[in-house]
Amino acid sequence: MAAVGSSERGTNLYDQEMAEKTNAVAAVFAAHGHDVDKYVSDFEHAVEERWVPENGARVVAKAWTDAAFRERLLANGHQAVTELGLPMPAHHRHLVALENTDKIHNVICCTLCSCTAFSIIGLPPDWYKDLEYRARIVRESRTVLKEMGLDLPSDVEIRVWDTTADTRYMVIPQRPANTAGWSEEKLAAMVSKDAMFGVALI
Numbered sequence: 001m002a003a004v005g006s007s008e009r010g011t012n013l014y015d016q017e018m019a020e021k022t023n024a025v026a027a028v029f030a031a032h033g034h035d036v037d038k039y040v041s042d043f044e045h046a047v048e049e050r051w052v053p054e055n056g057a058r059v060v061a062k063a064w065t066d067a068a069f070r071e072r073l074l075a076n077g078h079q080a081v082t083e084l085g086l087p088m089p090a091h092h093r094h095l096v097a098l099e100n101t102d103k104i105h106n107v108i109c110c111t112l113c114s115c116t117a118f119s120i121i122g123l124p125p126d127w128y129k130d131l132e133y134r135a136r137i138v139r140e141s142r143t144v145l146k147e148m149g150l151d152l153p154s155d156v157e158i159r160v161w162d163t164t165a166d167t168r169y170m171v172i173p174q175r176p177a178n179t180a181g182w183s184e185e186k187l188a189a190m191v192s193k194d195a196m197f198g199v200a201l202i
């Protein structure tokens with residue numbers, strides 16, 4: 001039995017099956033008059049050009065520098081990011097902005113799968129989709145964050161937010177102290193994707 005289940009062989013078989021399924025689905029769409037290649041290239045363009053964490057970084061920098069925008073963002077995230085020309089898919093009905101403070105640190109996950117506010121903070125990284133992260137960040141968040149390089153003081157409360165189909169989250173990290181007077185562009189350049197997931201500080 002040993003050689004039969006080798007992972008390399010399994011992967012090749014999986015790839016082959018996926019290719020067959022993909023071709024079959026593409027053939028059905030083509031038969032109904034859809035331009036499959038255009039759809040795929042548009043999708044790839046969206047992934048690479050539009051659904052990037054630079055969007056969320058702009059939102060964070062705006063919240064840091066514009067108190068009225070910050071209030072609107074905390075009250076209705078979806079509406080506030082739309083104001084900045086950053087659309088979200090219709091089914092992402094709610095965007096909840098989670099503001100870190102000296103005493104509260106927020107971190108996000110999707111215990112069911114890998115949902116994020118991807119049009120704002122970017123597509124989920126591999127570790128976010130990992131079963132181990134999804135299970136352990138809820139039960140032992142302090143330990144998991146420490147393993148990921150974020151060792152929070154013991155008096156900081158950690159809040160873990162589990163994404164759902166219609167409610168997406170983004171973390172608003174704390175603004176570094178030595179940045180008074182910085183432009184929004186300069187501030188935005190500091191904001192990492194990890195910080196908006198809550199697994200890093202700035």
Ligand SMILES: [Co+2]
Pocket residue numbers: 110112113114115116163
């Ligand atoms: Co999910």
